[in-house]
Amino acid sequence: MKQRIRRGMKVIVVGAGLAGLTAAVKLKEMGAKVSLIEARDRVGGRVLTIRGAFALEQHAEVGGDFIDEGQQEITRLVEEQGLSLRSILRKGFAFVPNPGPGRRRRHILTGEKARDTLAHPLYPLVTAYRTADKRWDSPIAAQLARQSVAQWLDEVKADSTMRAVARSLRGFFLADPEELSLLALVDQLAGDVPGQAAMYRIEGGNDRLPLALAEHLGEDLRLNSVVRAVCQDRNSVRLTVETANGQEVSLQGAYAVLAVPATTLRSIHMQPPLPSLQARAIRSLKYGRTTKALLQFDKSFWRKKGRPRACGTDAPTGAFWDANEEQAGEVGILTLMAGGQASEDTQKIVAQRGVEGLVDALDWLGSRSATLVHSRIVTWEDDPWAQGGYAYFDPHFDPHLREWLARPHGRIVFAGEHTSVNWQGYMNGAVESGLRASEEVCAMVSG
CATH class of the missing domain: 3.90.660.10 (Polyamine Oxidase; Chain A, domain 2)
Known part of the structure; x- marks a missing residue:
């Protein structure tokens, strides 16, 4: 892929499910310096193949x-990773x-x-x-x-x-x-x-896709790391991350991609706060x-x-x-x-x-x-990092708010199956949203 982002520009991606992995790999291909932060001790998120038990x-x-x-996006990604x-x-x-x-x-x-x-x-x-x-x-x-x-x-x-x-x-x-x-x-x-x-x-198992994507990131992937806060100003974002041993570290980048479920997103402190409609959309999604x-x-x-x-x-x-x-x-x-x-x-x-x-x-x-x-x-x-299978819309969710689930907030963009309009609830929706998030960051840099 042709370089489209100034080489070395730091982008921090939160969540190593299919959405976050897709965004991280594509941003790295575009020329960004990527750090991927994941709370679990594995990649894949809600993609989990059980092996060794049968x-x-x-x-x-x-x-x-x-x-x-x-579902073209995930099919293409599978092919790109040499899988079938x-x-x-x-x-x-x-x-x-x-x-x-x-x-x-x-x-x-x-x-x-x-x-x-x-x-x-x-x-x-x-x-x-x-x-x-x-x-x-x-x-x-x-x-x-x-x-x-x-x-x-x-x-x-x-x-x-x-x-x-x-x-x-x-x-x-x-x-x-x-x-x-x-x-x-x-x-x-x-x-x-x-x-x-x-x-x-x-x-060979659906987890082969997240594992293949993770190989592209090497030491740029951090497991057992929980994002507690995301702060931003006109020039950068700063994340407060709790490591496996309970210590807090600070990571700084030009942009951040939050590719986590709304259930997890609700517990991350944002400064400045999300717009009221966006906060309401995230808070009310089931x-x-x-x-x-x-x-x-x-x-x-x-x-x-x-x-x-x-x-x-x-x-x-x-x-x-x-x-x-x-x-x-x-x-x-x-x-x-x-x-x-x-x-x-x-x-x-x-x-x-x-x-x-x-x-x-x-x-x-x-x-x-x-x-x-x-x-x-x-x-x-x-599961503390999912708190459910995937998103659904109940009668209390205002449909006008749906677009706010995927709307950027300053230097922060959002991904995850819940942000997909065409394939919400599917693995393809996660991949699709990761591709969108990477393109949004690229557009912000270019703009």
Whole structure:
């Protein structure tokens, strides 16, 4: 890449998830002297591949999992790092309603039929939203935003199937119908349908991408370092950083990129303070409760001809999908993705009955025909540096504020999946935001 920033100009990036790593590497390529600060003892943030815990050296994703067709930014970055993608879950997602205890067979709806259950009654609202160019600062968006999905379901006198499909979307939005703004659902239906485009994982594990990016930074990457304050004046930024041994050090640069979730951003002291609207946007943004369970069995009982390997469900254990169909071996790993209230429900099942309680909940799928070999469970709301899976928009979030999540503040620019308009909640959104942040710094230097 051609040098576009005065060589040696210091830029400090906070957060070594995909957003921060992407920004740091691109800024370094532009000629900047980069320091990347990360609170964890590893890179990747909410991209976390579990290795060494499963038989036959299999691995699975307990964080960011899917790369969708059309997500050009992350696809290009994967190629640039010499990595490759593997096609997965070719039949996409279906929907399985929870019939309650004691029923062995379940009716399975195709993803298209499940989508239409909500898309048809929402068509007038989706059409109106499109006429406003899907702008979040429009009166149409404001009206949609004030209503929850649950309130809309009551308004249209939704039947049990509609309500079950809507609740199953907590495996995608990480929020129940009572928590989710109707605007978020309409916005999704006005674009791509979740789980229906071709999906991919990175060959060998998604963590290979953040690890590859980190190699470009060497000693410019500092782990176990927590940013406590960011101060700026007309000429520079100064960060107060707490090191692993509890000491505070000061770092100075020309610009800073804050690539951390809003949950973490809220605890960083800013001087001068953020504009009131920006502070309000960051303060009011919610993050979804998420428990992800990886269950390895001695045989992949869910892999049957004609049956989808990924399903949304309104069951207490959430959505499920094949976690490693692209890997060799008769043993296989099944992912349970419990978003919203299902996260708490899943934790209760494990607390009361152990992991076997999750296995029993999959009896209808044939879990009793296999033996559980290994398991790993992660609850993201318990992670101090994430405090949730990813962002979602509830009825209390003012849609006019969304643009403020990504708006620069003096010499500080912001990145992270929550700042992405097109791919919020996705790994691609994180990468996209990191690219944007690097270009914004470059533009500030040039301007």
